[in-house]
Amino acid sequence: MPPRSRISVEVAKPPVDFAPSIVVAETASLAGTHRIRIAANTVIHPRAKLNSALGPITIGRHCIISERTQITAPDSQGLTIGDGVVVEVNAVVEAREVGEGTAVEVGVRIGKGAVVGKNCKLSPLTRVADAEVIPDNTVLYGAGERRVDASGTAGARRKLLERHVDSLRVLIPSNASKWMS
Amino acid sequence: MAPFPTIHISCPCNDSISIAPSKSSASRKAPEHDDPEESDMTFDPGSARSNFSLFPLENLLYCEDCNQIRCPRCVHDEIVCYFCPNCLFEVPSSTVKTEGNRCTRNCFSCPICFASLSVTAADESSTSTSPYILLCPHCFWSSAEIGISFEKPTSITAQLAAKLKLPSLQPSSSSASSFSTPTESYFPASASSTTPTIASVETTLTPEEMYARLKTHYATQRAGSGTDEFGTSPGALSRLMGLYSSTLSGSKRTFGTSLGVGKQTAKQKPDWHEYEHVQPTHDESTLINKMRTVGFTGTTSSQQRIIQPHHPLFTSQLRPLAALLRTKRSKRCRACRHILVKPESKVTTTRFRIKLVAMNYIPALTISLLDPTSVSYHSLTPLNTHQFLLTVTNPLFDPINVTLATPQRTPGRFPTEVTILCPDFEVGANTDVWDEALASAGATSGAPTGVQGSQGKSRRTGKKTGNTGTVWDAGRNWTTVVIEIVPPLIPVEGGDSDAEGEKKITELDRIVQIPVCVRVEYETELEREDSLSALSGREQKEKREHTYWSVLGLGRIGKFGGVKSSEGSDTLGSMDSMPTRPMGRPSSYSVNKPSAGPGLGVDAFGASGMGAAAAVAAAVRGGRKA
Numbered sequence: 001m002p003p004r005s006r007i008s009v010e011v012a013k014p015p016v017d018f019a020p021s022i023v024v025a026e027t028a029s030l031a032g033t034h035r036i037r038i039a040a041n042t043v044i045h046p047r048a049k050l051n052s053a054l055g056p057i058t059i060g061r062h063c064i065i066s067e068r069t070q071i072t073a074p075d076s077q078g079l080t081i082g083d084g085v086v087v088e089v090n091a092v093v094e095a096r097e098v099g100e101g102t103a104v105e106v107g108v109r110i111g112k113g114a115v116v117g118k119n120c121k122l123s124p125l126t127r128v129a130d131a132e133v134i135p136d137n138t139v140l141y142g143a144g145e146r147r148v149d150a151s152g153t154a155g156a157r158r159k160l161l162e163r164h165v166d167s168l169r170v171l172i173p174s175n176a177s178k179w180m181s
Numbered sequence: 182m183a184p185f186p187t188i189h190i191s192c193p194c195n196d197s198i199s200i201a202p203s204k205s206s207a208s209r210k211a212p213e214h215d216d217p218e219e220s221d222m223t224f225d226p227g228s229a230r231s232n233f234s235l236f237p238l239e240n241l242l243y244c245e246d247c248n249q250i251r252c253p254r255c256v257h258d259e260i261v262c263y264f265c266p267n268c269l270f271e272v273p274s275s276t277v278k279t280e281g282n283r284c285t286r287n288c289f290s291c292p293i294c295f296a297s298l299s300v301t302a303a304d305e306s307s308t309s310t311s312p313y314i315l316l317c318p319h320c321f322w323s324s325a326e327i328g329i330s331f332e333k334p335t336s337i338t339a340q341l342a343a344k345l346k347l348p349s350l351q352p353s354s355s356s357a358s359s360f361s362t363p364t365e366s367y368f369p370a371s372a373s374s375t376t377p378t379i380a381s382v383e384t385t386l387t388p389e390e391m392y393a394r395l396k397t398h399y400a401t402q403r404a405g406s407g408t409d410e411f412g413t414s415p416g417a418l419s420r421l422m423g424l425y426s427s428t429l430s431g432s433k434r435t436f437g438t439s440l441g442v443g444k445q446t447a448k449q450k451p452d453w454h455e456y457e458h459v460q461p462t463h464d465e466s467t468l469i470n471k472m473r474t475v476g477f478t479g480t481t482s483s484q485q486r487i488i489q490p491h492h493p494l495f496t497s498q499l500r501p502l503a504a505l506l507r508t509k510r511s512k513r514c515r516a517c518r519h520i521l522v523k524p525e526s527k528v529t530t531t532r533f534r535i536k537l538v539a540m541n542y543i544p545a546l547t548i549s550l551l552d553p554t555s556v557s558y559h560s561l562t563p564l565n566t567h568q569f570l571l572t573v574t575n576p577l578f579d580p581i582n583v584t585l586a587t588p589q590r591t592p593g594r595f596p597t598e599v600t601i602l603c604p605d606f607e608v609g610a611n612t613d614v615w616d617e618a619l620a621s622a623g624a625t626s627g628a629p630t631g632v633q634g635s636q637g638k639s640r641r642t643g644k645k646t647g648n649t650g651t652v653w654d655a656g657r658n659w660t661t662v663v664i665e666i667v668p669p670l671i672p673v674e675g676g677d678s679d680a681e682g683e684k685k686i687t688e689l690d691r692i693v694q695i696p697v698c699v700r701v702e703y704e705t706e707l708e709r710e711d712s713l714s715a716l717s718g719r720e721q722k723e724k725r726e727h728t729y730w731s732v733l734g735l736g737r738i739g740k741f742g743g744v745k746s747s748e749g750s751d752t753l754g755s756m757d758s759m760p761t762r763p764m765g766r767p768s769s770y771s772v773n774k775p776s777a778g779p780g781l782g783v784d785a786f787g788a789s790g791m792g793a794a795a796a797v798a799a800a801v802r803g804g805r806k807a
């Protein structure tokens with residue numbers, strides 16, 4: 001849809017608050033009027049869409065926002081993504097909060113105003129309803145099944161993620177200055 | 182909703198005559214069983230037996246020696262090798278016999294979500310004592326949840342077996358002696374942590390322990406019997422009989438007396454008793470209490486419970502599941518024992534040494550609607566004529582003569598009228614595509630402009646087959662004919678309760694299934710240099726014939742004057758009138774003399790030799806624009 005992309009270019013850039021060490025791809029789309037804060041060592045892939053039209057977006061450290069994701073603030077209270085969160089391809093996040101160390105996998109939809117706890121895992125194509133609260137360490141998998149992660153591997157996962165971020169830093173050319181001006 | 186159309190081929194082993202061993206190798210020449218009775222019999226797709234003989238072409242094999250289709254029922258499977266699907270390690274069959282059909286290396290699947298587990302280094306912060314755990318990368322189930330961790334990342338099966346055995350070893354020292362190395366058997370120990378409190382030492386053994394004891398007992402017995410591991414020799418057999426008696430002279434004693442000394446056997450193997458005695462079924466209050474504490478999430482789902490050998494009730498009793506082995510199999514003809522399929526024995530190669538699939542021997546049938554825009558396969562209009570295109574594709578390197586036979590009315594309570602407009606025709610050889618292209622390039626340069634676009638046709642008309650007029654279309658190695666059906670009107674259900682003698686109308690009555698007898702004749706050059714062909718060496722060509730029944734599932738009968746067709750006629754206007762024409766139409770329909778509805782571009786057919794299907798498509802396009 002070429003006409004739409006042209007409009008999004010013309011849309012006013014949202015005010016941003018970037019840490020110096022982040023990676024934001026040239027073709028990532030940041031739109032809206034509220035502030036978008038991105039903390040250190042976070043990677044925004046090409047064609048990821050962040051929309052702060054309704055509220056501010058805050059993304060923590062060591063996060064990976066993959067391509068073709070839609071990160072949208074649900075309302076004026078905004079959206080907060082904690083440290084070490086991975087949002088995989090095609091995921092739609094309209095939550096109020098996504099807790100630290102949570103993995104949002106391919107094609108997951110998090111409904112408006114939902115709160116996802118820390119170290120959760122939302123397996124591919126699972127859904128979180130609007131305004132739902134997911135407690136810490138919950139694993140959503142299969143056909144809507146849930147269980148509590150008692151493996152205690154959150155720390156190991158975080159270490160892997162940090163290494164992943166380091167490798168992406170080499171691979172993805174960053175152009176944060178595009179939004180900083 | 183079954184997808185239509187369906188094409189199935191009936192394997193003649195249904196008749197159970199042809200399964201008898203072929204007479205000899207002399208019968209390799211064209212099996213000319215031209216008995217007229219066979220052709221009189223109409224295959225009934227609705228009969229209970231035919232369910233078991235109908236297969237899609239892709240599932241069929243072909244025996245060159247019997248000149249016959251072979252279905253999964255009339256082939257014999259032989260296991261070439263066992264392998265683990267996870268680590269692709271080939272497991273020797275002797276190991277399968279002793280260890281069971283599960284991977285004995287590091288391959289396990291998750292007891293919660295059945296994804297394959299990976300050996301992971303445990304977190305320093307976690308409570309597990311040993312450095313490695315089995316972790317499910319999908320749902321994060323870990324072996325630490327059931328209190329199991331590993332010292333080293335290899336030979337997990339052995340470590341797991343040792344860990345699962347350990348707690349149950351203590352109560353009876355007698356059972357401990359009977360265990361050999363932990364790798365000998367992987368059988369998860371009993372789930373019941375609430376150890377049954379039955380007084381006898383023997384009965385405190387879990388079923389797994391008893392099994393292990395029994396197994397070692399048999400192993401020692403078999404060790405004496407030499408290399409014959411199947412126990413087929415008379416000596417081994419008598420020893421096997423003697424296993425149940427304490428004395429070694431088992432061969433001498435009769436069966437009756439050996440039963441009499443049953444008491445003595447207790448020394449060597451535990452007495453039989455009911456499995457339920459081991460389970461604390463008499464005390465359900467503890468179970469209920471436990472359910473109360475762990476809650477719904479602490480109990481297993483039926484799927485999780487059934488797949489485990491000890492059927493645990495709680496997730497805390499789940500065990501990692503060792504990966505089930507898979508097999509590579511070769512297939513033999515049951516009649517002549519020749520090999521039809523033989524895979525490469527190496528696990529990692531997917532090639533086949535021998536693969537005689539029916540697709541390479543018998544022509545393939547495909548069905549499509551003549552005008553897919555007007556009628557859906559799922560709502561055929563009763564009492565209207567529907568036209569389908571039946572394409573016969575020849576896989577052979579010789580041209581074939583195809584004769585299609587079909588009953589005028591299909592068998593069943595509500596017969597469909599069937600007409601194949603051109604039941605006898607030729608299909609070209611499956612020649613090299615490039616040869617064909619070169620040949621036709623030369624032909625079209627001199628041919629009139631109308632012929633281009635259908636190269637096969639130009640060659641076909643050059644061969645002067647008699648039926649060109651009635652064949653719908655033809656190509657290099659395929660020919661399409663038109664098949665017409667008139668589905669029956671099925672009475673509305675429920676309305677007439679007076680017809681109590683009649684059976685209820687089932688979904689099966691609504692499906693149009695047409696049995697078609699396909700008879701293929703062709704001449705082929707003799708390939709084999711066996712004694713027989715050497716004797717009759719002068720005749721180079723051999724006439725062959727193959728006949729089989731196939732069942733075409735053309736669709737489902739909808740309601741009379743259904744919504745779908747009326748909608749279609751609204752949008753498409755007069756174009757729709759062709760396939761849903763009333764049944765009064767003459768059935769001598771042909772390409773050259775189209776008696777089609779008023780909207781059809783009649784000129785497009787007659788004037789040029791353009792492909793008729795293309796002409797219809799052009800007419801449709803023109804009609805839409807207008």
Ligand SMILES: [Zn+2]
Binds near residue numbers: 193
């Ligand atoms: Zn068969």
Ligand SMILES: [Zn+2]
Binds near residue numbers: 265285286
């Ligand atoms: Zn394996």
Ligand SMILES: [Zn+2]
Binds near residue numbers: 294318
């Ligand atoms: Zn799992």
Ligand SMILES: [Zn+2]
Binds near residue numbers: 248514517518
């Ligand atoms: Zn055979």
